[in-house]
Amino acid sequence: MKYVILIHANPDPWGHPTSHYTPEGRALPAEHHQEMDRRFEALLSEISDSGELVSAEALADPSSATLYRWSPQGHLATEGPYAEAKEHLAGFFLIDCASRERAEEIAAQFAQPGGAIELRPAMWPGGDDR
Template sequence: MKYVILIHANPDPWGHPTSRYNPEGRALPAEYHEKADREFEALLGELSASGEFVTAEALADPASATLYGWSPEGHLVTDGPYAETKEQLAGFFLIDCETRERAEEIAARFAQPGGVVELRPVMWPGGDDQ
């Protein structure tokens, strides 16, 4: 089953990896980030080797977004960001796992200082929302 891992963060300035650009991450020593980078590369290698990695993308600054809405009078176009919240969607990973437990194990490894990771099953026509 496919799952999306959504990375929410509030880097300032916007940048990736987001943990290097938020207050929590900046408070950590360089050694922490170097170790985290090695562990992340190892995780991506593991997911690629197992066939669980499908795709991933980092997203640009939410301020660069354009929003398209609908109303009976016509389409509405406004500048982003969409959410009026502190954390924004910074990127996503699409994985394909045998079980939800495995997806949860992987998602937990994406947790980072100053960010939130969301795991959500991917829907398909006629599929369950579990």
């Protein structure tokens, strides 16, 4: 089953990896970041080698976004950031795992200083959304 790991963060300034730019991340010593980066690279290698990693993308600064809303008068485009929110979507990973438990095991390793990770099943036509 496919799952999307959504990475929400509020770095200032916007940058990747976002954990380096959050107040919580900036408070950590460089050695801690180096260890976190090493573990993350190992995780990416593991899920890539196993075939569980389908796709991944980091997203640009929310200020570069355009929001399109529907109204009876027509579509309205608004320049970013798209919403007034503390955290913005910083990127995503699409994984394909044998079980929800395995997806949760992988997603938990994405937790980072100053961010929140969301795991959500991907939908397909006629698929269950739970």
